[in-house]
Amino acid sequence: xxxxxxxxxxxxxxxxxxxxxxxxxxxxxxxxxxxxxxxxxxxxxxxxxxxxxxxxxxxxxxxxxxxxxxxxxxxxxxxxxxxxxxxxxxxxxxxxxxxxxxxxxxxxxxxxxxxxxxxxxxxxxxxxxxxxxxxxxxxxxxxxxxxxxxxxxxxxxxxxxxxxxxxxxxxxxxxxxxxxxxxxxxxxxxxxxxxxxxxxxxxxxxxxxxxxxxxxxxxxxxxxxxxxxxxxxxxxxxxxxxxxxxxxxxxxxxxxxxxxxxxxxxxxxxxxxxxxxxxxxxxxxxxxxxxxxxxxxxxxxxxxxxxxxxxxxxxxxxxxxxxxxxxxxxxxxxxxxxxxxxx
Numbered sequence: 562x563x564x565x566x567x568x569x570x571x572x573x574x575x576x577x578x579x580x581x582x583x584x585x586x587x588x589x590x591x592x593x594x595x596x597x598x599x600x601x602x603x604x605x606x607x608x609x610x611x612x613x614x615x616x617x618x619x620x621x622x623x624x625x626x627x628x629x630x631x632x633x634x635x636x637x638x639x640x641x642x643x644x645x646x647x648x649x650x651x652x653x654x655x656x657x658x659x660x661x662x663x664x665x666x667x668x669x670x671x672x673x674x675x676x677x678x679x680x681x682x683x684x685x686x687x688x689x690x691x692x693x694x695x696x697x698x699x700x701x702x703x704x705x706x707x708x709x710x711x712x713x714x715x716x717x718x719x720x721x722x723x724x725x726x727x728x729x730x731x732x733x734x735x736x737x738x739x740x741x742x743x744x745x746x747x748x749x750x751x752x753x754x755x756x757x758x759x760x761x762x763x764x765x766x767x768x769x770x771x772x773x774x775x776x777x778x779x780x781x782x783x784x785x786x787x788x789x790x791x792x793x794x795x796x797x798x799x800x801x802x803x804x805x806x807x808x809x810x811x812x813x814x815x816x817x818x819x820x821x822x823x824x825x826x827x828x829x830x831x832x833x834x835x836x837x838x839x840x841x842x843x844x845x846x847x848x849x850x851x852x853x854x855x856x857x858x859x860x861x862x863x864x865x866x867x868x869x870x871x872x873x874x875x876x877x878x879x880x881x882x883x884x885x886x887x888x889x890x891x892x893x894x895x896x897x898x899x900x901x902x903x904x
Contacts, residue, residue, distance in 0.1 A: 628656030721751025753787025816842030
């Protein structure tokens with residue numbers, strides 16, 4: 562598609578479709594690939610129809626930020642004149658694999674698990690039904706790198722989810738479990754790896770950037786972003802406007818090990834801790850409001866704004882230090898979106 566395709570989801574003059582439109586259009590083709598091709602036994606019809614229903618219910622919708630980040634990052638790594646139509650389509654398919662990973666790690670279903678994502682991976686290198694699974698992109702063994710990357714990211718995310726559940730089991734309120742060290746581990750493995758590093762690392766491999774040093778450099782930057790992204794989400798869960806965020810927060814009711822509760826525990830008095838212990842993880846409105854009032858008393862909004870600024874400045878230093886051989890724009894574009902900065 563080259564120059565005629567928009568960069569970072571924005572249309573060029575004369576461009577027919579945005580990356581988001583191309584991404585959405587690819588979905589039905591992917592569903593067909595996963596549920597119809599290579600299956601000829603009629604007794605599988607019910608199971609395959611169920612699989613199709615699950616895909617169409619769980620995967621579309623939302624902002625698709627993770628999936629779209631693959632193609633937007635690839636456009637920074639590869640000059641427009643070298644970015645072919647086939648490469649764009651492959652990047653979109655890789656993006657959909659990340660969206661599937663998100664959907665089926667977070668949504669339990671009797672027929673779905675992360676193995677579907679692995680089945681989707683051969684789509685990356687199929688063209689007109691001709692399988693070239695372990696072929697190369699521009700002479701580089703991209704498939705193997707991507708396969709290993711997805712396998713590792715899936716395992717990391719599952720570890721993070723397990724740690725999250727073990728830290729805050731249902732109906733067991735134990736504030737001693739809520740430490741900053743535990744919180745950072747949950748965020749790193751449950752969110753940061755697959756939401757930030759996975760999309761950019763995928764684009765790097767597709768662009769032929771397979772140096773372990775460069776991937777470690779990118780990881781330093783992207784994990785910092787991922788951590789703040791989750792902290793921001795935790796803050797908005799309590800203090801955000803549902804009309805803006807699109808959801809009503811339930812972290813307090815769900816006994817979540819969030820940044821707010823972990824930070825509050827570090828600055829509150831023993832009496833305030835007793836108040837928190839009696840209210841946290843309860844579903845009645847009175848208890849929820851008492852926790853929010855305690856957060857206000859402790860000045861959590863101001864502490865959050867201070868942390869946001871410190872994190873942003875730390876991120877800028879990481880970009881300066883670790884992206885000498887990588888396009889700064891990849892990381893700065895992420896930062897502007899997450900930190901809501903215009904500079």
